[in-house]
Amino acid sequence: MRGGASPAGMSPHSRAKFKLTLEVPSELVALSNMPVGNATFAGPIKTVRYLESPPMSTYLVAIVVGLFEYVEGMTTKGTRVRVYTQIGKSNQGKFALDVGVKSLNLYKDYFDTPFPLPKLDMVAIPDFAAGAMENYGLVTYREVALLFDDKSSSASSRQSVAITVAHELAHQWFGNLVTMEWWTHLWLNEGFATWMSHLAVDSFFPQWNIWAQFLDRTTTALRLDSLEASHPIE
Known part of the structure; x- marks a missing residue:
């Protein structure tokens, strides 16, 4: 890609295979949904070619x-998992890496379906409007949603990182592998991912009693659903 790129069609049911090429300054790290196939250098510029993706929704290209x-780990099936951070912050990505590897292992067994890509990258971005986005194989997060410092972060921050990571990785199945037909059904993606993230975190950290907190959130949701402005699920 030279200059810019925009996949045609952003409806969730529109799927295509993507084989991307980027030209970037040689000193920079360039990530996309798939692993790098090869890279060539020409002075200050490198050309990075990525492996072809499986069919995926266009809104998940990243x-x-x-x-x-980065810090790196591996699932039991050999999927490479990395957490990318700004220079000097990689140690703060170790907790998210541990939760990420455990989540992929758990979901593989629970769904009896392996993670379909050869790698999963999670990237901490200093500021990011969405908070987190489950792009296929390249999940992006605000730093506060992914990084944890043993010396200064709170217990609630640790729990928040675990829930967010487990939620976004559940989307690799609910939303990415299986996708809703239209945006009105987005609740299916989010509902299943929210439920599975709590199941995963409860499995990893039973001492947190996470299902009690889930019940609190459910009560809040029921209050909102009872408002006159609410509408039926489509």
């Missing part, structure tokens, strides 16, 4: 370019 370092 590119991240910047100065990053």
